[in-house]
Amino acid sequence: MQVSVYRYNPEENTESRMQDFNLEIPRGKDLMVLDVLELLKEQDASVTYRRSCREGVCGSDGVNMNGRNGLACITPLSDVVKGDSLVLRPLPGLPVIRDLVVDMGQFYKQYEKIKPYLINDEPPPSQERLQSPEERSKLDGLYECILCACCTTGCPSFWWNPDKFVGPAGLLQAYRFLADSRDTATEERLAALEDPFSVFRCRGIMNCVSVCPKGLNPTRAIGHIRNMLVKRVI
Amino acid sequence: MSNTPILEFDAIIVGGGGAGMRAALQLAESGNKTAVLSKVFPTRSHTVSAQGGITCAIGSEDPDDDWRWHMYDTVKGSDYIGDQDAIEYMCSVGPQAVYELEHMGLPFSRTDNGRIYQRPFGGQSKDYGQGGQAARTCAAADRTGHALLHTLYQANLKAGSVFFSEWFAIDLVKNAHNAVVGVTAICMETGEVHYIKARATVLATGGAGRIFQTTTNALMNTGDGTGMSLRAGFPVQDIEMWQFHPTGIAGAGVLVTEGCRGEGGYLINRDGERFMERYAPNSKDLASRDVVSRSMVLEILEGRGVGDESDHLLLKLDHLGAETLHSRLPGITELSKTFAHVDPVKDPIPVVPTCHYMMGGLPTNVHGQGISLDKDGNDRIIEGLYAVGEAACVSVHGANRLGGNSLLDLVVFGRAAGLHITDALAEGMDSLEASDNDIDAALSRLNRWNNSSACGESIASLKKELQNCMQFNFGVFRKEEPMQESMRILSDLRERISNACLTDKSKLFNTARLEALELDNLLEIAEATAICAEGRKESRGAHARDDYQERDDENWLAHSIYDPQKKQVGKRAVNLKPRTVDPFEPTARSY
Numbered sequence: 001m002q003v004s005v006y007r008y009n010p011e012e013n014t015e016s017r018m019q020d021f022n023l024e025i026p027r028g029k030d031l032m033v034l035d036v037l038e039l040l041k042e043q044d045a046s047v048t049y050r051r052s053c054r055e056g057v058c059g060s061d062g063v064n065m066n067g068r069n070g071l072a073c074i075t076p077l078s079d080v081v082k083g084d085s086l087v088l089r090p091l092p093g094l095p096v097i098r099d100l101v102v103d104m105g106q107f108y109k110q111y112e113k114i115k116p117y118l119i120n121d122e123p124p125p126s127q128e129r130l131q132s133p134e135e136r137s138k139l140d141g142l143y144e145c146i147l148c149a150c151c152t153t154g155c156p157s158f159w160w161n162p163d164k165f166v167g168p169a170g171l172l173q174a175y176r177f178l179a180d181s182r183d184t185a186t187e188e189r190l191a192a193l194e195d196p197f198s199v200f201r202c203r204g205i206m207n208c209v210s211v212c213p214k215g216l217n218p219t220r221a222i223g224h225i226r227n228m229l230v231k232r233v234i
Numbered sequence: 235m236s237n238t239p240i241l242e243f244d245a246i247i248v249g250g251g252g253a254g255m256r257a258a259l260q261l262a263e264s265g266n267k268t269a270v271l272s273k274v275f276p277t278r279s280h281t282v283s284a285q286g287g288i289t290c291a292i293g294s295e296d297p298d299d300d301w302r303w304h305m306y307d308t309v310k311g312s313d314y315i316g317d318q319d320a321i322e323y324m325c326s327v328g329p330q331a332v333y334e335l336e337h338m339g340l341p342f343s344r345t346d347n348g349r350i351y352q353r354p355f356g357g358q359s360k361d362y363g364q365g366g367q368a369a370r371t372c373a374a375a376d377r378t379g380h381a382l383l384h385t386l387y388q389a390n391l392k393a394g395s396v397f398f399s400e401w402f403a404i405d406l407v408k409n410a411h412n413a414v415v416g417v418t419a420i421c422m423e424t425g426e427v428h429y430i431k432a433r434a435t436v437l438a439t440g441g442a443g444r445i446f447q448t449t450t451n452a453l454m455n456t457g458d459g460t461g462m463s464l465r466a467g468f469p470v471q472d473i474e475m476w477q478f479h480p481t482g483i484a485g486a487g488v489l490v491t492e493g494c495r496g497e498g499g500y501l502i503n504r505d506g507e508r509f510m511e512r513y514a515p516n517s518k519d520l521a522s523r524d525v526v527s528r529s530m531v532l533e534i535l536e537g538r539g540v541g542d543e544s545d546h547l548l549l550k551l552d553h554l555g556a557e558t559l560h561s562r563l564p565g566i567t568e569l570s571k572t573f574a575h576v577d578p579v580k581d582p583i584p585v586v587p588t589c590h591y592m593m594g595g596l597p598t599n600v601h602g603q604g605i606s607l608d609k610d611g612n613d614r615i616i617e618g619l620y621a622v623g624e625a626a627c628v629s630v631h632g633a634n635r636l637g638g639n640s641l642l643d644l645v646v647f648g649r650a651a652g653l654h655i656t657d658a659l660a661e662g663m664d665s666l667e668a669s670d671n672d673i674d675a676a677l678s679r680l681n682r683w684n685n686s687s688a689c690g691e692s693i694a695s696l697k698k699e700l701q702n703c704m705q706f707n708f709g710v711f712r713k714e715e716p717m718q719e720s721m722r723i724l725s726d727l728r729e730r731i732s733n734a735c736l737t738d739k740s741k742l743f744n745t746a747r748l749e750a751l752e753l754d755n756l757l758e759i760a761e762a763t764a765i766c767a768e769g770r771k772e773s774r775g776a777h778a779r780d781d782y783q784e785r786d787d788e789n790w791l792a793h794s795i796y797d798p799q800k801k802q803v804g805k806r807a808v809n810l811k812p813r814t815v816d817p818f819e820p821t822a823r824s825y
Binding site for chain 1: 283423488
């Protein structure tokens with residue numbers, strides 16, 4: 001199989017390039033894309049990418065595989081290889097540090113902006129705060145986000161306004177706290193989101209939904225936030 | 235002369251997993267100048283992979299539940315070499331630590347009356363083993379570790395903690411008095427090296443499952459803190475005790491939570507027999523992990539394994555129904571489809587015992603303070619050094635950890651270390667400054683790699699050899715001769731690694747350099763494991779020997795303690811003196 005990898009190391013070269021590798025794939029085995037990267041690194045130790053858990057929960061190895069964002073460790077070659085070739089590029093829309101490693105700073109900044117923590121200034125009870133299974137179920141599909149950035153870096157609105165549009169991952173978490181029966185900062189949270197950019201730059205094209213490796217639906221969460229913002233003014 | 239730039243803090247925490255972040259939170263909320271140094275962005279730490287839950291007697295499932303019952307189970311689970319003062323502390327403080335997590339926003343699953351959902355886990359009982367199976371593990375579906383880690387990161391953001399994400403600690407810096415005064419570290423993004431000076435240094439670097447070829451651990455679990463502290467001449471305790479989790483997905487090594495069996499799943503062999511009924515008539519599939527793993531290996535050795543090679547067994551879940559699997563075990567459903575191509579709603583998951591957890595580590599007291607032995611064999615506090623979580627051996631897990639106790643360990647002892655350091659700082663804790671030579675000493679191995687010249691052996695191939703050696707000789711059952719042979723192999727590998735070279739010497743985000751530095755750490759831990767496993771001449775907990783099949787309380791009701799300078803294993807007394815309850819005396823252990 002031919003694997004073409006985006007290479008960039010500003011120490012050595014000011015321009016990026018694609019490097020082709022020919023790789024023997026063991027027959028009868030459906031390797032993950034991360035396995036392929038590990039094989040390449042054995043050939044050439046300078047090939048650079050992030051990885052850790054290798055089971056799709058840590059969110060380190062978001063990359064662009066044949067044009068589609070996803071996690072290398074849980075993407076089997078059979079899902080992504082077209083013909084006999086695989087093109088690996090860094091997640092789009094963020095500055096590249098080296099090869100497949102992008103600078104996630106802007107992504108994390110948008111996450112921090114939405115105050116991703118429970119706000120409740122009432123003194124806590126001596127035990128847990130009670131929450132019914134129905135209230136808790138509102139957090140399903142929200143809290144599972146692994147911050148891999150596949151969604152946000154697949155969103156053209158984020159490409160255009162990475163400093164002003166929170167992006168699907170940040171907004172999913174914004175709604176995770178808006179939806180939590182234990183959080184008391186709804187008004188404060190909505191006020192921080194009502195400008196024309198933070199939420200409303202979402203055009204609903206659902207790239208985020210189609211690439212989310214955890215099967216989450218940021219577009220639906222954004223819809224809920226829009227509804228809350230609209231109800232707040234009428 | 236060292237011209238290394240210096241960053242200065244009250245406390246530096248090495249590792250951004252659950253234990254490190256819980257310690258950081260305690261310190262930041264107390265107004266100390268604290269930083270967390272992590273080789274990955276904190277939410278990528280391996281705590282994220284914990285699934286089933288956090289065990290704690292909060293009395294949600296059973297209002298009569300008692301932390302003393304949890305303590306009894308944990309002491310028994312440890313095969314009696316867990317320290318009873320530490321276990322007492324963990325089990326009694328546990329509820330408060332869990333409620334704090336809930337108050338921070340951890341999205342626990344709930345019972346109908348709105349309390350935290352608890353599920354049964356292995357080795358749990360009511361009424362000191364007399365009242366049947368308990369359900370004591372607090373869960374957020376089967377993603378408890380993920381929920382816990384993200385919640386702690388969020389709480390740290392709120393508290394304003396300082397993070398050095400994607401920084402790698404190289405070695406401990408020691409002053410002329412042998413006290414620890416910080417670490418040397420490399421910033422991955424720029425390649426710049428710094429001395430991070432601190433009055434307290436906390437190792438929260440997790441386990442080192444990657445000394446094995448197959449493990450449930452993340453690729454980055456290379457025991458960096460443990461390696462650093464061994465190189466600094468400090469001991470490790472009970473490092474021969476490696477837990478094999480009964481249910482790693484065969485071939486992939488990915489973890490399938492014990493919560494599957496807690497929810498009613500069970501193991502079957504090639505005949506479809508629920509074989510755990512034979513090995514553990516009372517607890518069956520919810521016996522301790524060491525017991526279940528040994529039973530599984532025996533089934534396989536006796537020819538009742540499943541598959542073309544008869545090399546694994548099956549975890550049956552389909553009888554639980556789609557609804558339970560989707561609400562209680564959604565992550566498992568996903569993992570087993572991805573890595574075993576099996577939908578557990580319809581078919582059983584192929585599983586095999588897989589290296590999962592390092593019970594050993596730097597010995598500490600309940601405040602997380604590191605301990606070494608003086609020349610007379612008495613405990614001596616290592617000034618300036620703390621350890622928490624899997625990197626520490628406090629020891630609450632002894633020879634075998636109970637499921638759900640690791641997350642509790644993280645938050646209870648992360649918190650305890652934070653409290654102790656806060657007090658110590660307030661009392662003026664300080665040490666002699668490190669000299670330039672002291673700092674340079676902590677950069678020597680980095681310089682060795684940076685100056686290595688072209689040679690034959692690659693880092694990747696040496697790592698594979700090390701992992702092979704550990705995989706085949708230090709598994710569920712161990713034998714004298716192969717262990718002795720391994721000690722020779724590892725000693726030879728040390729020589730070869732010291733001559734290996736780094737091919738990529740670039741500065742920016744150099745992961746090849748990172749892997750070289752990790753290999754040094756793997757080697758330290760592998761060698762300590764081999765020497766201690768060979769030295770403990772009995773079978774206890776996770777350490778099962780063919781030549782010494784019985785537990786030997788007369789000689790080995792003790793911690794092993796490894797001296798890295800002499801490469802020798804000695805003994806350290808187990809604490810059998812809890813403060814508020816009567817000690818649990820060692821008895822025969824059955825489930």
